[in-house]
Amino acid sequence: MSTTVTQDMSFLYLIASASVLVQLVMLVLVLISFFSWWFIFRKHFVIRNEIRKTDDFEDIFWRGVDLNALHQRITSARYDSGSLERIFAAGFGEFNKHAAGSDLDAVMESTRRAMRATYQREMDYLESHLSFLATVGSVSPYIGLLGTVWGIMNSFRSLANVTQATIAHVAPGIAEALIATAMGLFAAIPAVVAYNRYASSTDQLATRFESFMEELSNVLQRRAAG
Amino acid sequence: MSVTALRNSSYSEPRILLAGVLAGLVHLVFIALLIFGLNWKDHPPEGMMVEIWTELPKPIQEPVKTQPPPKQQTKPAPEPLKPKPEPEPPKPESVKPEPAKPAPRQAAVTPPVKKPDITMQQKPEPIKEIKPDLEQQKKKEQERLKELEKQKELEKKKELEKQKELEKQKELAAQRQREQAAKAQREAEAQRAAQQAAARNLVTNEISKYKALILAKIRSRIVMPPDLPGNPIAEFSVTLLPGGDILDVRLTKSSGHAVFDNAVERAIFLSKPLPLPPDPALFHEFRNLNITVHYRE
Numbered sequence: 299m300s301t302t303v304t305q306d307m308s309f310l311y312l313i314a315s316a317s318v319l320v321q322l323v324m325l326v327l328v329l330i331s332f333f334s335w336w337f338i339f340r341k342h343f344v345i346r347n348e349i350r351k352t353d354d355f356e357d358i359f360w361r362g363v364d365l366n367a368l369h370q371r372i373t374s375a376r377y378d379s380g381s382l383e384r385i386f387a388a389g390f391g392e393f394n395k396h397a398a399g400s401d402l403d404a405v406m407e408s409t410r411r412a413m414r415a416t417y418q419r420e421m422d423y424l425e426s427h428l429s430f431l432a433t434v435g436s437v438s439p440y441i442g443l444l445g446t447v448w449g450i451m452n453s454f455r456s457l458a459n460v461t462q463a464t465i466a467h468v469a470p471g472i473a474e475a476l477i478a479t480a481m482g483l484f485a486a487i488p489a490v491v492a493y494n495r496y497a498s499s500t501d502q503l504a505t506r507f508e509s510f511m512e513e514l515s516n517v518l519q520r521r522a523a524g
Numbered sequence: 525m526s527v528t529a530l531r532n533s534s535y536s537e538p539r540i541l542l543a544g545v546l547a548g549l550v551h552l553v554f555i556a557l558l559i560f561g562l563n564w565k566d567h568p569p570e571g572m573m574v575e576i577w578t579e580l581p582k583p584i585q586e587p588v589k590t591q592p593p594p595k596q597q598t599k600p601a602p603e604p605l606k607p608k609p610e611p612e613p614p615k616p617e618s619v620k621p622e623p624a625k626p627a628p629r630q631a632a633v634t635p636p637v638k639k640p641d642i643t644m645q646q647k648p649e650p651i652k653e654i655k656p657d658l659e660q661q662k663k664k665e666q667e668r669l670k671e672l673e674k675q676k677e678l679e680k681k682k683e684l685e686k687q688k689e690l691e692k693q694k695e696l697a698a699q700r701q702r703e704q705a706a707k708a709q710r711e712a713e714a715q716r717a718a719q720q721a722a723a724r725n726l727v728t729n730e731i732s733k734y735k736a737l738i739l740a741k742i743r744s745r746i747v748m749p750p751d752l753p754g755n756p757i758a759e760f761s762v763t764l765l766p767g768g769d770i771l772d773v774r775l776t777k778s779s780g781h782a783v784f785d786n787a788v789e790r791a792i793f794l795s796k797p798l799p800l801p802p803d804p805a806l807f808h809e810f811r812n813l814n815i816t817v818h819y820r821e
Contacts, residue, residue: 309559328551335550339543347538461763461771484554 312474323445331485334434337427338492351380381420389413413511424500435490442482449475737799745791749783755820758788762813768797788817
């Protein structure tokens, strides 16, 4: 056969011989994948740290420590504090600012507001970058698919110039195009898994924070009344 | 106050760098898997070629080719036997030096032949004084010893020469052996070449046979236009597919009569599939066929 196709089918050769758009798609996917994995690890460390600190603080709080001393310790060692500690500090600080004789309902209301504001901020911090993971999970397969479709289009177009069509003429082009899909899936699958996992973790933390806020306002109300 | 301070401090995220390093590691592992884990074929499979090869007469021809080599091996075998007798002659020659040893004995005997001279000299000795006799005797003994030494040296030289001759003979025998081996090789090569030439002839015969078959088939399908002057020749270039299907027919040289050209072209298309040799290795000879059709045979 005069047209025996003895092309190098190694991975790097396939990438190097791909068309510009496919290469661009691959570059974008590599970047996306890298950032998504970076955020996956960052969020992993952040959420694990947060869960540990919440456990520790709840443990300390329900053991019946003096609340003033606890507040003092948190505000002085602020750099090592967790979200729940900061919520407690905000609420307790707000509660302490009010004079002893003021209206209890108004005091509790403002305390709750202070805690809720801190809670929102903390949740915002915990959920940051999760939307990026969700976007990567849903979009990167499409980006990969775009590269693949483009590559297959090119390989079929080059097939039109060949009189005797064999699968060997199309195979390298399709293989190189499918690399784009593989990269897209490689970026998407971990992102989706991590998003779901971290979303449920932050949800759990949120419910813990909310119930703690309710319990703390009860404790403070009893303290003000008693 | 304390709240804002707390908020600002809260975003000192733990282990950002470590996360980046881990992300890089994950990608390195993935790329390594892609490059080394997957078996990226360097060459696409040759397809049906392999299966057809096993079924075709080639394997029958190959045993024919493989059988001759044993013949070649058997023929050179007797030839190495011939050189064996030749190394044997040196052995008789090596025996000769043993009879040559008696020669030194003869040489040892010869001194007594010279002794008469000494005896002749000894005879006048009594005439002379005893002292000179003793001196002469000593001198003679010394001379004898010298002569003996000379003879020994001569013998040694002779032996050395004989050894040299033996070595030369051995070398000659080895050379002969080498020459014979080379001859055998040459003969074997010649035989091989002849066989290859024969195989080539077979191949060319096969090719020409099938080309004739193709031409005959096309000729049989031509509806000859009647009454053309002379013997016009139409030349076509035909591109074939494996299996004998016709991919393309091009008129390379017109006969000058469009009727005849068209008739031949139609005949070429009608005669598909064209007869092709069953050996796919020969197909490349038929991929682009040049067909010349004469109006009159």
